[in-house]
Amino acid sequence: MxxxxxxxxxxxxxxxxxxxxxxxxxxxxxxxxxxxxxxxxxxxxxxxxxxxxxxxxxxxxxxxxxxxxxxxxxxxxxxxxxxxxxxxxxxxxxxxxxxxxxxxxxxxxxxxxxxxxxxxxxxxxxxxxxxxxxxxxxxxxxxxxxxxxxxxxxxxxxxxxxxxxxxxxSPSKTMEVRVDGTLGFGVSAKDVVLSIIGRIGAAGGTGYVIEFTGEVIRNLSVEGRLTIANMSIEGGARAGMIAPDETTFAYLKGRAMAPAGTDWDRAVEWWRTLPSDAGARYDRTVTLSASDIAPALTWGTSPEDVVAITGVVPEPESFADPSKQAAARKSLDYMGLKPGTRMQDVAVQHVFIGSCTNSRIEDLRAAAQVASGRRVADGVRAMVVPGSGLVKRQAEAEGLDRVFAEAGFEWREPGCSMCLAMNPDKVPPGERCASTSNRNFVGRQGPGARTHLLSPAMAAAAAVSGRLTDVRDLI
Amino acid sequence: MEPVTRVAGTAYPWGQKNVDTDVIIPAHWLKTIKRSGLGRGAFEVVRAQPGNIFDDPRYAGSPILIAGDNFGCGSSREHAAWALADMGVRAVIAPSFSDIFSGNAFKNGIVTVVLPQEAIDRLIAVAQDGEITVDLETMTVTTPYQDRFPFTLDPFRRRCLIEGLDEVGLTLAKDTAISKFEEAMHRQRPWIKDRSGNAGIAVEGAGRT
The missing domain is CATH 3.30.499.10 (Aconitase, domain 3)
Incomplete structure (x- = not known):
């Protein structure tokens, strides 16, 4: 070696x-x-x-x-x-x-x-x-x-x-995506990964394995890190990795299939040798500053179509690449959006909190914090789908199910649900969904469905106000 | 896998960028336990539009598809490759492919040819009324107008395509090497094998889920 x-x-x-x-x-x-x-x-x-x-x-x-x-x-x-x-x-x-x-x-x-x-x-x-x-x-x-x-x-x-x-x-190329600084109020892991994809593009990571590094990543819980690595593929990277650390070990210890006893000690000893060595080279490095990351969401039909909640629907002509201009025009037509519209003026009919990106206990807590004491807006159907039976049980032990039910959210059984239109949970044609899932492709949530990807807290904010909303105004 | 050395014929001059696998085959077609018959669902949303390229009689049944950057992005569903194969596509030419899709295509005898955008633009122009040839012996894409675009392919994949090799069978022949690796792994990282160390300890009992 x-x-x-x-x-x-x-x-x-x-x-x-x-x-x-x-x-x-x-x-x-x-x-x-x-x-x-x-x-x-x-x-x-x-x-x-x-x-x-x-x-x-x-x-x-x-x-x-x-x-x-x-x-x-x-x-x-x-x-x-x-x-x-x-x-x-x-x-x-x-x-x-x-x-x-x-x-x-x-x-x-x-x-x-x-x-x-x-x-x-x-x-x-x-x-x-x-x-x-x-x-x-x-x-x-x-x-x-x-x-x-x-x-x-x-x-x-x-x-x-x-x-x-x-x-x-075949070995992949390596890309370091470093996120420096401290996340602002109301900014979550989902906003970080959407901002990364907006920056590198949906094909930016093709051929690479990404390693996410930096203070922001270090300070995230394992749940937050899972949200980030989950969407590596939306930036084109087949894999995304985060160095294991004390947060990782604390998360794993005692889990049903995790090593125990001397096996655990030996495993941790080896795991500590895994983080990248000082001076290790990446084929490409991209850096983002936490201070530039706001609550974010998508406006189009590619996960790279990212805008801050305070922003507006972009003009297709604002893109340098002519083929991106054409794609943006098609996306806006499909999404039923006009350039220049404030994102916060866009009304939604569906809210989906779930999927392998955002259905863990922390995600549900973040959404419940916004939903607590409020009501789902008229004309909105909102569902919460825990990522597993154990997440569901934990949430119920914390009373989150009651918070959601009292606010008018549906509380459902675990599964992929409305992320991909393979089961009965679908968005009807032409209707708009604020979704914590990972893909806003044409037809992804059902034929003709219009998807805006965002964080669990932002999804809950959209549910209670009936339109895309800056969650910072509600917490 | 059927051996493939040459794909020649008309081509769909599409050029679309970021074609995701949900577009190639929507999720409701995934509820099958077979590999065949998915051509009917291929590009369903595109084909719902009047005047679409796939139902244009000039191109219908073409063995070649010309697309833009990042073809096959998104879901890992191999159904996308099965759908293309079922509709008769044997080669896709694009400036880039998603990593998972190109692997799936290869395993179904579909050649993924990476060429620069200028070559794609030229091939789209030619394919309006001319035929295109993808040749794995010479590793070129050619047209009747003397265009000649060389491309590269992973040598192992090229050999498997040309000889129609069964990859699982090839790897099963490496049983000794795999067993040796496993013995060493069980010594160095015994926890990989003994993975039920905490069985019986309730996860939620630890205050977590």
Whole structure:
């Protein structure tokens, strides 16, 4: 091993090389594989038709999330309720059958531990610093918040990992995104990551693994860090990482699947060696100052279309690139917005608080703080979808469910919900949603749905005022 | 995987930037447990528009798609590659691709060709009425008008495409190396294997979720 200073990414990469190949690519060992119902059926089918087995079921964890309705799952007598959508039911059944046949550990839809795969991994301590984590879902980047090298894969790669516990990968370039200073009043992790994507663009991170550094990142909780790493992919980076530190260790200690006893001590000792060495080189560095970051949201149909809540809908002509001008015109047409309109004058009909980006306990606390003692505005439907059964239980123990219910928010069962229009939670055509999710693509929340991405506190502010609102006016 | 050395024919002269996988195949098409039949859902939202490029008789059934920067961004869904393959697309030419999409495309025998924007502009002009050839032997994109644009491809991916290799089968043959790595890992990082150290300790009991 060389004595060159190395980045966090390079250290994790080096620790997982099974074999270096002549062309520079490597066979990389995968420590943790998360599986859900949408991107796995064809992978299990591939194993079956080739007579192959799952190499390491003990390093694999399956949980359903994308398709599950977020309404009650059992009736008053505790019997499981059927899922009305036949295709969804078939996909969920396929997961149950496949995990039983191949012996993969599984958290069932009815278990308290069920939730969105990217909420469950860290919460169970399945995700650990210095591990390689994959899942057939692009928001796997979230797990990088704990210092893991975590990225989304396609179904053929899911099959490859199930069969071999490895992937053939070429090293990525490295990008440091440093956020200096201290966040202002009412500014959250979501505002930070939206501002980063607004700065580097939706393709800015393509080919890179991002490492988020700086005082702002250091001072964030693990929940906040998960929000940031989660959206790395929206800046084009397949993975985003944050160096593990005392905050990370305190979060993980005692979690159900985290190491214990002497294993824990040995693990922490190794984890402490992982942060990037002084003098380690990145291929690119981008710096942001916390003082420039305001509560932010999107105006268009790409996550790079970011503006401060105090701003206005931009003029397409204000962009230098002619193809961006054309894209902005199309976006504004789809979004039903006129250039120059103040963002705070835009009315919403839906509010969604949830998704793998923002459905953890801190997110719900931030939203509840705004909702407390207020009422959801007339003409607005607002829903809160906890990221897991354990988050839901914790929130209920803190009385957050009552705060939301009294304010007129729906309090629902865990799942991906309104993030991606694969289950009954959808935004109707032409209607507008203030959403804590991660993608504002055309049709993402339902055909014709108009999405504004923002933080949980900003979403709650939009719910109670019926329009996009500067949360700083309410807290 | 079917071997592919050459893709030739008409091309959709689209040039659209930031085409995300929700546009290539909307989420409601993802509720399938098969790989086939997704061509019907490909570009559903685009095809709902009258006069769209995919239903233009000049280009319908083209084996090549020409797009702008960041093609295939967003979701990791391999259904995007399956949908393109099912509608007959064998090569996509763009200035850049999302990392996950290009991997998925490759595993389904779709060639992703990266060319600079100037070349894309020229190919879009040619594709209005001319055919385009992507050749993996010579690693060039050519037109009937003597245009010749060289491109590069990861050598391993190129070999897999040309020989139609099964990547899982290739890696399974590395079993000895993988087992050796696992033995060393179990010594150096035993906690990776023994992951139920705290089983039975209620997570919420620690005051956290």
């Amino acid at each position: 060389s004595h060159q200073p190395r980045t966090l990414y390079e250290k994790v990469w080096d620790a997982h090389v099974v074999e270096r190949r002549d062309d520079g690519s490597c066979l990389i060992y995968i420590d943790r594989h998360l599986v859900h119902e949408v991107t796995s059926p064809q992978a299990f089918e591939g194993l079956r038709s080739n007579g192959r087995r799952v190499r390491r079921p003990d390093l694999t964890l399956a949980v359903p999330d994308h398709n599950l309705p977020t309404t009650a799952r059992v009736d008053a007598a505790g019997r499981e309720l059927p899922i009305a959508d036949r295709d969804s039911a078939e996909q969920l059944d396929a997961l149950r059958t496949n995990v039983a046949e191949f012996g993969v550990p599984y958290i069932d839809a009815l278990a308290a531990e069920q939730g969105i795969v990217h909420v469950v991994g860290p919460e169970q301590g399945f995700t650990l610093p210095g591990t390689t984590v994959v899942c057939g879902d692009s928001h796997t980047s979230a797990h990088g918040a704990l210092g893991a090298l975590a990225f989304g894969i396609g179904t053929s790669e899911v099959e490859h990992v199930l069969a071999t516990q490895t992937l053939i990968l």
